Amino acid sequence: MAKVLVLFISVFLILQPLRAAQRDRFVFAQLRYDAQWDPYPETWQDILEFLVTTTSIKPEAGRRVVTLEDEQLFSSPFLVIAGTGRFPALSSKERDILRRYCTNGGLVFAEDSSGTRSGAFDVSFRREIARVFPEVKLKKLAAEHPMYRSYYLLRRIGGRRLTNTFLEGIDIAGRTALVYSQNDIIGAWAKDRFGNYLRECLPGGQPQRFEAQKLTLNLIMYSVTGTYKSDAIHQQYILEKLQR
Amino acid sequence: MNWNFSSTGIETAPVSITLAVGIAAAAAGIYIILKRSPRRTLAALRIAAMALALFLLLQPSFVRYNVSKRPALAVAVDVSDSMALSGSMAMARQFIKERKDELEKNFDVRWYSFARAATRVENEAAAFSARRGKSTDITGSLEEIRRENGESLAGILLLSDGNQTETNPGSVGAAVFPVDVRPAARPKDIAVRSVRVSDFAFKGTPIDINVGLHAMGAAGEVVTIQVKKKESAEILASKAVTINSGDETREVPLRFTPSSNDNLDCTVEALPVPGEITLSNNRASFSLEIIKDKVRVLYICGQPGPEYAFLRHRLKNDPLVELVSFVILRNPENIALVPENDLSLIPFPVHELFTRGLYTFDILILENFTYQRFGFYAEHLETIRRWVMEKGGGLLMIGGDNAFGRGGWAQTPVAAVLPVTCDTPQDVFDEALFKPRIASYENPLLQLYDDPKQNRAAWDALPELEGCQALGRKTGSEVLMLHPWKNYVVMACGESGNGRALALGANTTWRWALGSATTESYTRFWKNVVRYLSRTGGQKKLHVAFDQPEYTAGQNFNLKVRYNDDTKAGLLRGYFYEPSGARHELALQKRGAAEWTASGVFKDAGDYRFTLYDTVDGAKKILGTFIRAAGASGEKEDSALYFNEEALKKLAVSSGGEYYGAGSFSAEKLRGKTIKTATKTAKNSLALWHSPLLLATIVLLLLAEWILKKRAGMA
Numbered sequence: 001m002a003k004v005l006v007l008f009i010s011v012f013l014i015l016q017p018l019r020a021a022q023r024d025r026f027v028f029a030q031l032r033y034d035a036q037w038d039p040y041p042e043t044w045q046d047i048l049e050f051l052v053t054t055t056s057i058k059p060e061a062g063r064r065v066v067t068l069e070d071e072q073l074f075s076s077p078f079l080v081i082a083g084t085g086r087f088p089a090l091s092s093k094e095r096d097i098l099r100r101y102c103t104n105g106g107l108v109f110a111e112d113s114s115g116t117r118s119g120a121f122d123v124s125f126r127r128e129i130a131r132v133f134p135e136v137k138l139k140k141l142a143a144e145h146p147m148y149r150s151y152y153l154l155r156r157i158g159g160r161r162l163t164n165t166f167l168e169g170i171d172i173a174g175r176t177a178l179v180y181s182q183n184d185i186i187g188a189w190a191k192d193r194f195g196n197y198l199r200e201c202l203p204g205g206q207p208q209r210f211e212a213q214k215l216t217l218n219l220i221m222y223s224v225t226g227t228y229k230s231d232a233i234h235q236q237y238i239l240e241k242l243q244r
Numbered sequence: 245m246n247w248n249f250s251s252t253g254i255e256t257a258p259v260s261i262t263l264a265v266g267i268a269a270a271a272a273g274i275y276i277i278l279k280r281s282p283r284r285t286l287a288a289l290r291i292a293a294m295a296l297a298l299f300l301l302l303q304p305s306f307v308r309y310n311v312s313k314r315p316a317l318a319v320a321v322d323v324s325d326s327m328a329l330s331g332s333m334a335m336a337r338q339f340i341k342e343r344k345d346e347l348e349k350n351f352d353v354r355w356y357s358f359a360r361a362a363t364r365v366e367n368e369a370a371a372f373s374a375r376r377g378k379s380t381d382i383t384g385s386l387e388e389i390r391r392e393n394g395e396s397l398a399g400i401l402l403l404s405d406g407n408q409t410e411t412n413p414g415s416v417g418a419a420v421f422p423v424d425v426r427p428a429a430r431p432k433d434i435a436v437r438s439v440r441v442s443d444f445a446f447k448g449t450p451i452d453i454n455v456g457l458h459a460m461g462a463a464g465e466v467v468t469i470q471v472k473k474k475e476s477a478e479i480l481a482s483k484a485v486t487i488n489s490g491d492e493t494r495e496v497p498l499r500f501t502p503s504s505n506d507n508l509d510c511t512v513e514a515l516p517v518p519g520e521i522t523l524s525n526n527r528a529s530f531s532l533e534i535i536k537d538k539v540r541v542l543y544i545c546g547q548p549g550p551e552y553a554f555l556r557h558r559l560k561n562d563p564l565v566e567l568v569s570f571v572i573l574r575n576p577e578n579i580a581l582v583p584e585n586d587l588s589l590i591p592f593p594v595h596e597l598f599t600r601g602l603y604t605f606d607i608l609i610l611e612n613f614t615y616q617r618f619g620f621y622a623e624h625l626e627t628i629r630r631w632v633m634e635k636g637g638g639l640l641m642i643g644g645d646n647a648f649g650r651g652g653w654a655q656t657p658v659a660a661v662l663p664v665t666c667d668t669p670q671d672v673f674d675e676a677l678f679k680p681r682i683a684s685y686e687n688p689l690l691q692l693y694d695d696p697k698q699n700r701a702a703w704d705a706l707p708e709l710e711g712c713q714a715l716g717r718k719t720g721s722e723v724l725m726l727h728p729w730k731n732y733v734v735m736a737c738g739e740s741g742n743g744r745a746l747a748l749g750a751n752t753t754w755r756w757a758l759g760s761a762t763t764e765s766y767t768r769f770w771k772n773v774v775r776y777l778s779r780t781g782g783q784k785k786l787h788v789a790f791d792q793p794e795y796t797a798g799q800n801f802n803l804k805v806r807y808n809d810d811t812k813a814g815l816l817r818g819y820f821y822e823p824s825g826a827r828h829e830l831a832l833q834k835r836g837a838a839e840w841t842a843s844g845v846f847k848d849a850g851d852y853r854f855t856l857y858d859t860v861d862g863a864k865k866i867l868g869t870f871i872r873a874a875g876a877s878g879e880k881e882d883s884a885l886y887f888n889e890e891a892l893k894k895l896a897v898s899s900g901g902e903y904y905g906a907g908s909f910s911a912e913k914l915r916g917k918t919i920k921t922a923t924k925t926a927k928n929s930l931a932l933w934h935s936p937l938l939l940a941t942i943v944l945l946l947l948a949e950w951i952l953k954k955r956a957g958m959a
Contacts, residue, residue: 021675023711024549024612024644024751056575057548074707074759077550105554105757149588151573175557214582224548225571226557229588233568237590244585 022060022075026051026224029064029076036085038065039113043189047216054217055151057224068094073101078223081110082186087124095132102133102170102177107223115161115184122182129170129178138168138180145169147176149229150221151214153241158211159183160201175226179219188212282956289949296942304932315398315918317351318389321371322404324359324380329521330885331427333372336403339425339909340368346911347401351918354393358385364392379409379796382895383416390418398918399901406888406895419901419918423909426887430461430490433885434514435525436469437493444533445502451532455496455512459487460886465517469496474509474529474851474871491886508532509871521885529873535564539778542597542605543569546613546646554754555611558770565774568605570597575617598624602631606778612644612751614651622657629657633741638777643713643749645673650713663721663738664747671714679708680725680734680750687724689737689746689776692768702768707759709734713749737776744777786856786868795874797849805832805840805856807867815859816840816867823850830854846874 028044031037044063051057066073068090073079079101081087090098102108110129112121129138141147147167148154157167163182170178188209190198201208229238319340327333347353355365359377362385386400399419406422438456445451455469464487471481481500502508514526541559545552548571559567570592574580580587593601598620602608608628615625631637639661641647649666650673653659659666667673682690682703693699712727712734721738727749737746757766787806795801807816818830832840846852852872858865889903896903902917932938 021711023675024547024551024754026549053579054574054581055548055578056546056572075710075755077553077754077758100761101758104760104763105550105557105754151588152582153586153588173557174561221548221573224550224553225573226553227560228556228569228571231569234588234590238588241585241588 026057026059026220027064027076027078028059028080028220029066029073029078030080030082032065032067033081033083034088036083037081039082039084040186040190042191043186046189046191047186047220050213051217051220055221057220068097073097074104074106077106078220079106079108080186081108081125082113083121083125084112084114084119086120087128089124090128090132095128099132103172106177108178109181109219110178111181111184111186112163113184113187115159115163115182115187117163117182119182125180129180133170133178136170136172138170138178140166141169141176141179145176146227146229147179147218147222148215149234149238150218150225152218153238154211154215154218155242156211157183157185157215158188158201158204158208158213159185159215160187160199160209160212162203162208176222183212185212185216189216282952286949286952286956289945289952293942293945293949296938296945300932300938300942314350314352315915316354316393316396317347317398317914317918318354318356318393318400319347319368319371320356320358320362320386320389320400320402320404321368321374322359322380322382322402323357323372323374324377324407324409326380326407326409326885327405328376329431330405330887331429331431332405332425332887335425335427336423337372339403339423340372343909343911344368350911350915351398354397356385356389358382358389361385362388362392380404380407382406382408386416386418386420390416399914401914402892402895404892405886406890406892407886408891416895416899418899420895420899421901421904421914421917422892422896423904424887424889424906426889426906431521431885432461432465432517432519433521433525434459434462434465434467434487434517435885436512436514436528439512439528439530440495441530441532443531444535445508446535446537447502447505448537450499450501453481453498453500453512453530455498455514455528457485457494457496457514458886459492459494461490462487462517463490463492467517468515469498470513470515471498471500472511472513474511480508480510502532502534505534507534507868507870524875525885529871531870533868538564538566539607539774540566540605541568541607541609541774542602543567543609543611544613545569545571545611546644546651547571548573549612549751550754550758551611551642551751554757554766555609555770558757558767559774562771562774572613572618592618594619594624598627602627602637603635605637607638607640607774609640609642610647611642612646612651614646614653615656616652625656625658629661632661632743632745634743636742636744636779638743638779639740639745640773640777641745641747642751643711643715644751647751648713648715648747648749661740661743661745662747663718663736663740663745664733664749665716665718667714667716673714674712674727674730674732675710677708677710678712678728679706681728682725683723687722689735689772690724690769691772692765702765705760706765707755709750709755710752711750715747715749744779746773746777788854788856788868788870790872795846795872797846797874799874800843800845801872802841802843804835805842807840807856807858816856817859818842818854818856820844820852820854822852823848830856846872849874 028048048059051059064072064076066076110125112119112125114121126138157165159181161184168180169176187199188201192198197209201212321336327336355367355371356362357365357371357374360379360381363374365371365374382404386402389400390397397418399421400416402420402422403425404422405425435458436455437458440454440456442451453471457467457469459465459467466484466486468482468484470479472479481498483496483498485494485496509531510529512528512530516523516526543556543559552571556567556569559565572592573589628639632639641653641662648654649668649671654666654668684690685696685700685703691699692702712730712732715733717723717733718736718738721736723733723736725734726732727734732749733747734749735747737744753766756769757763760766789804791802805816816832818832819827820830821827828844830842830844832842835841850873852874853869854872855869856867858867893903
């Protein structure tokens with residue numbers, strides 16, 4: 001009995017530091033669902049490293065994988081949904097949760113990682129989102145959207161494939177609560193174990209990859225600053241810089 | 245006269261089934277008797293009796309329909325003022341003159357005139373010479389006509405302009421056939437139909453007013469719209485518009501900037517154009533509550549995170565807040581991978597903000613921010629202290645690794661105004677999830693809802709916070725929340741000179757928004773914080789709502805008052821002055837924690853001045869004064885001088901009738917429409933199932949069967 005108790009306490013003490021407090025830190029959360037949900041299982045590490053190196057954002061170490069019914073979802077204001085195949089139909093309860101998450105302040109970044117137009121993920125995800133938000137539609141984000149200016153001043157968007165020259169989104173109460181891409185932006189980060197990029201970015205090559213990386217960072221920055229860069233005080237500076 | 249057979253017992257094909265059963269039973273009986281088999285004869289008698297009984301259970305009856313050669317048609321003539329003023333009455337008179345013979349040939353015509361109620365009259369002349377009405381209730385009048393005539397009425401021919409001035413949600417219950425009686429030449433009239441404006445405005449900030457204007461018969465005229473103060477007739481805004489068509493509805497935008505703190509009672513007036521048939525519809529009124537100014541908030545955040553994103557969104561969406569915010573996106577140790585021109589960063593204007601700039605703000609929020617890395621001088625820190633103490637600013641410091649003692653604030657003049665004692669960099673930052681222990685639910689800052697039970701339930705339902713700074717109590721401050729096991733001060737507030745300060749030891753209130761069913765409690769909490777720190781409240785405490793947008797003399801009014809007093813539960817009282825100067829007390833009835841109702845009557849036309857006051861500690865405090873105007877009876881008629889074709893078409897469709905446009909009416913066509921109704925309604929029935937003859941037949945059949953059985957020795 002004593003041995004069991006010692007073992008239990010030891011396991012508890014070992015595991016304790018793994019649950020570091022999140023507090024106000026950024027958390028890279030990703031949705032696990034019943035299909036191909038994780039096309040690039042390692043990219044989050046490079047994304048977080050890039051984030052820490054270049055900005056003042058303090059992220060929580062590690063990626064948080066959640067389901068829609070996971071309590072931890074509501075401790076994670078930024079959620080990635082990626083996939084290459086069919087996105088499964090959500091239950092009524094799951095739809096309500098996703099709707100509440102977006103309405104209450106969460107930001108979803110969803111991406112068709114196949115980088116194709118009208119692929120299985122694209123068709124099924126659009127159908128499902130139309131059920132979650134029947135009153136609003138995905139629409140193109142304007143070139144002046146604060147997401148394109150939240151940190152880097154982006155004049156174009158990147159990705160592993162240039163399927164679209166724009167992102168789409170759903171706005172709720174003055175903020176974009178869901179961003180949708182078909183360019184496989186996360187795929188542009190994927191590396192092999194020797195540090196070489198795994199997949200070519202077409203048609204723009206490395207510059208297109210860098211644009212994808214900057215866009216990823218802008219997305220994260222938007223999730224923690226909102227429409228900050230739309231404030232009047234920034235406009236003059238931003239316009240001057242864009243005209244240079 | 246027609247006779248039809250029907251059954252009320254079963255709706256679908258009962259008669260044919262019953263008859264088929266009866267015929268089959270009879271045929272079987274005849275066949276069996278013909279075979280001369282006594283057993284089969286008995287069976288046939290039994291079957292015949294049962295078939296007959298089954299037939300009677302279906303309650304058969306013969307229905308006699310009286311199809312009159314001339315179905316009854318009510319002709320309803322609208323004799324309200326609007327018909328006469330707009331010229332529609334003349335068109336209706338002309339219509340009847342031309343169609344009277346045709347109508348009387350096809351219908352049994354019953355003449356009615358109506359305005360607020362319907363009156364049966366002898367003939368068309370009496371209908372048109374009836375006394376003009378000051379208001380119109382089309383639906384109610386037609387319903388009255390239908391009730392008076394019962395089901396024999398085939399339909400109602402309606403001669404009206406379609407403008408209903410009385411509220412009546414009822415339905416007619418008979419087919420209505422409106423006829424287009426719009427005048428060929430429209431009379432000239434300019435009407436202010438609506439005023440769209442917010443119920444509050446800020447001093448020094450322009451406010452937009454959208455005036456709904458309707459112009460009839462005034463093509464080419466220039467109309468001037470003016471917004472005036474009701475009391476002094478001072479013109480606040482004015483605009484001239486040219487009317488382009490003979491029947492035009494448009495919205496005219498106007499704008500003015502309130503220059504004082506006084507609430508405004510205003511009129512909107514379309515200045516008369518020569519030849520207008522009425523001027524009583526050229527005016528409308530509205531009231532504006534003037535709020536001193538928006539609460540100006542300066543929010544500085546040391547590190548982007550969910551707390552900043554959520555709180556910024558909350559403040560940005562508050563119409564009473566003007567937000568200026570700065571968040572540090574890059575620290576000196578961060579690497580720039582692109583030229584500066586490709587970054588959206590701007591310099592942090594420390595000197596501009598923390599010298600004179602700070603004095604233009606009401607609230608300063610410092611979240612997880614340290615002054616040490618951004619070129620603050622001692623004078624900037626002293627400015628913050630003086631801004632709170634002398635100017636009466638509201639300071640909020642929110643926790644984090646760079647806040648309070650960890651951010652070096654303990655040794656600055658700012659610490660003097662904070663309502664807590666700061667931690668030291670060596671103190672442990674408790675990182676666990678926790679539910680704060682509420683020290684006082686009654687404090688206005690923590691009152692999410694007026695009802696104490698609901699308020700407590702709302703706090704209980706909020707998700708946990710995460711991480712808390714080791715802050716301590718400070719004499720003279722009020723502790724609002726405590727850490728449940730560490731006893732750190734999570735939230736405290738206090739007065740500092742002329743200003744106020746608030747300390748929040750955790751920067752994870754975003755969890756209250758994301759993790760709750762709705763963001764309602766989160767929103768209310770932060771509204772309370774803004775109200776407290778800005779002192780002004782920045783929110784309307786008194787809300788008054790009348791049950792109707794407009795009144796005329798003689799009408800009753802009901803009003804609802806919401807009074808959110810965040811200091812003491814005062815005793816709300818009120819009175820109003822009639823146009824004659826007579827004063828009446830308002831009988832306010834308490835309906836809820838912050839809600840009252842009252843009712844009364846606007847006896848005469850004119851302005852009624854209402855005053856509401858609170859009696860806290862015996863002293864009378866005026867909360868608000870507002871004016872409601874009651875128009876002269878008949879003004880509503882004057883304001884509706886256009887031909888409301890849409891309303892008439894709707895009435896026709898909803899009642900099962902038809903709208904007849906200009907020249908499309910034909911009495912024969914109308915008869916074709918109404919004949920079906922007449923056939924169905926004029927019925928007379930003879931119930932077979934009541935017939936003693938048929939009941940006796942059943943008894944006789946059963947008796948015959950019994951006698952035959954007896955004779956055949958089968959009983």
